[in-house]
Amino acid sequence: MNNKRYGRRVLSAVLCVLLFFSMVMLPPVQSEAASLEELQANLSNLKEQQAALDNKLAELKNQASSQQAYLDQLNQKISNAQSQINNLNAQIEMYDVQIVQKEKEISEAEDQINADYEVLKKRLKVLYMMGEASMLDIVLSAESVTDYFNKAEFVSAIVKHDNEIIEQMKDRTNEIREEMKAIEADRAAVALIRTEYDLQKMELNIAASEAKRVAAVLAQQAADAEAQKIELQKKYDEADKAIEQWWIEYNKQQQQLQQQNQIVGTGTFIWPMPGYASKKNLGDMFGAGRGHRGIDINGANIYGKTFIAADSGRVAYVSYNDSIYGIYCIIDHGKGITTLYGHCSGLLVKKGQTVTKGQKIGYVGESGIATGPHLHFGVLKNGVAIDPMKYFNIGG
Numbered sequence: 001m002n003n004k005r006y007g008r009r010v011l012s013a014v015l016c017v018l019l020f021f022s023m024v025m026l027p028p029v030q031s032e033a034a035s036l037e038e039l040q041a042n043l044s045n046l047k048e049q050q051a052a053l054d055n056k057l058a059e060l061k062n063q064a065s066s067q068q069a070y071l072d073q074l075n076q077k078i079s080n081a082q083s084q085i086n087n088l089n090a091q092i093e094m095y096d097v098q099i100v101q102k103e104k105e106i107s108e109a110e111d112q113i114n115a116d117y118e119v120l121k122k123r124l125k126v127l128y129m130m131g132e133a134s135m136l137d138i139v140l141s142a143e144s145v146t147d148y149f150n151k152a153e154f155v156s157a158i159v160k161h162d163n164e165i166i167e168q169m170k171d172r173t174n175e176i177r178e179e180m181k182a183i184e185a186d187r188a189a190v191a192l193i194r195t196e197y198d199l200q201k202m203e204l205n206i207a208a209s210e211a212k213r214v215a216a217v218l219a220q221q222a223a224d225a226e227a228q229k230i231e232l233q234k235k236y237d238e239a240d241k242a243i244e245q246w247w248i249e250y251n252k253q254q255q256q257l258q259q260q261n262q263i264v265g266t267g268t269f270i271w272p273m274p275g276y277a278s279k280k281n282l283g284d285m286f287g288a289g290r291g292h293r294g295i296d297i298n299g300a301n302i303y304g305k306t307f308i309a310a311d312s313g314r315v316a317y318v319s320y321n322d323s324i325y326g327i328y329c330i331i332d333h334g335k336g337i338t339t340l341y342g343h344c345s346g347l348l349v350k351k352g353q354t355v356t357k358g359q360k361i362g363y364v365g366e367s368g369i370a371t372g373p374h375l376h377f378g379v380l381k382n383g384v385a386i387d388p389m390k391y392f393n394i395g396g
Contacts, residue, residue: 039243044323044369046236053232057225064218071211074204081201088194095187102180106173113169247383250316251336265311265333269391270358272310272341272377273297279394283374286387293385294340294378303345303373305364309355310339310377310391318351325376326367331355336383342376343368 271277276299283296313333320327325342329349332338345365355361366373379388 039239039246041323042239042242046232046239047324047369050229050232050236053225053229057222057229060218060222060225064215064222067211067215067218071208071215074208074211078201078204078208081197081204085194085197085201088190088197091190092187092194095183095190098183099180099187102176102183106176106180109169109173109176113166113173244383244385247338247380249383251338251382265313265335265337266357267311267333267335269310269339269379269388270308271392271394272307272339273302273305273364273375274308275299275305276302277394282394286385286389294342294376295388296374296376298372298374302364302375303366306348306360307341307344307362307364307375309357309359309361311337312357313339313355315349315351315353315355315361318347318349320347322368324368326370327362327365328368328376329362331361336381338380339388340376340378340380342378343370343374345373 273281276297281297281299283298284292285295286292309331311331311333313331315329316332316338317330319325319329322328322342325340327344327347328340328342329344329347330338330340341362343364343366344362345367347362349355349361364373364375370376377388379386379391
């Protein structure tokens with residue numbers, strides 16, 4: 001009986017020890033994985049904000065460019081309107097000069113008429129004062145009848161001539177007045193056109209003022225967006241570094257665990273995507289775009305094809321809903337080296353599972369942020385992404 005109790009105690013102790021070591025040999029607990037998910041979700045959110053801000057900035061710059069073109073057109077129209085106004089002002093000045101000249105001619109003609117009229121009045125007054133005596137003088141002084149008629153006709157001709165001159169001057173005065181009326185009518189028409197151009201210029205100036213205001217607002221908004229972009233870039237870099245720091249801490253923990261379980265990769269990689277091992281199957285390379293953290297392997301009918309573990313190790317992390325890599329897994333190969341397989345359509349491994357080099361571990365897909373089916377393959381050393389192509393020599 002005592003032996004049975006003793007055996008049960010020993011068995012319980014052994015199970016406890018085994019349970020302890022099994023827990024020690026596993027990767028970090030779920031709270032660490034959740035922390036990584038939070039970091040990656042934050043990075044993904046920042047990426048979305050950055051893309052939205054880039055679109056907004058591009059739109060603002062496009063609007064600013066259109067507004068500036070509109071403003072330039074308005075300024076050109078204002079300049080043209082001012083040229084028209086200057087031309088009309090010059091015409092009005094010419095009409096003013098002509099009107100002054102016509103007024104002078106009218107004044108001179110009226111003065112001449114008045115002078116001639118005064119002369120005529122004096123002559124008529126003299127003839128009136130002379131009355132019949134004047135005719136008697138003409139008769140008595142005439143040497144003959146012919147001489148009489150000649151003298152009488154001469155007196156009459158003088159009076160007639162004076163009347164004709166006065167009538168001619170009146171007619172010329174009326175002509176000048178008609179000419180002046182025509183000039184004044186032309187001047188009024190030009191002045192009306194100038195008023196229309198003045199109004200048009202005023203409207204254009206108002207529109208230009210509004211265009212300048214809108215351009216200033218757009219410029220300020222673009223400046224604000226640029227400042228936000230710089231600030232967002234800082235946050236993006238900080239989020240990126242936070243993920244790298246997470247991996248550094250993770251690798252420290254894994255190195256401690258690996259010293260106990262001695263599960264280490266071979267140190268060399270095989271191509272993770274069988275059948276797609278040429279340069280034509282390479283999409284975005286390491287560092288492409290904004291810091292691409294791996295390489296993309298693609299090709300015809302690649303969707304659903306199985307990929308393999310590049311080296312032996314333990315599945316350190318599995319995610320089925322990451323906003324960036326979608327369905328993906330990470331394998332720890334020891335000595336600070338981990339590999340990431342992203343955008344999968346499905347996985348054949350679980351977290352904590354040991355895999356061998358060349359083992360099938362998942363299916364190619366296009367989950368997460370992907371422009372088409374492909375396998376994203378990344379390599380990290382002590383948590384820092386490095387170029388995976390350093391481990392391969394791919395032919396044409």
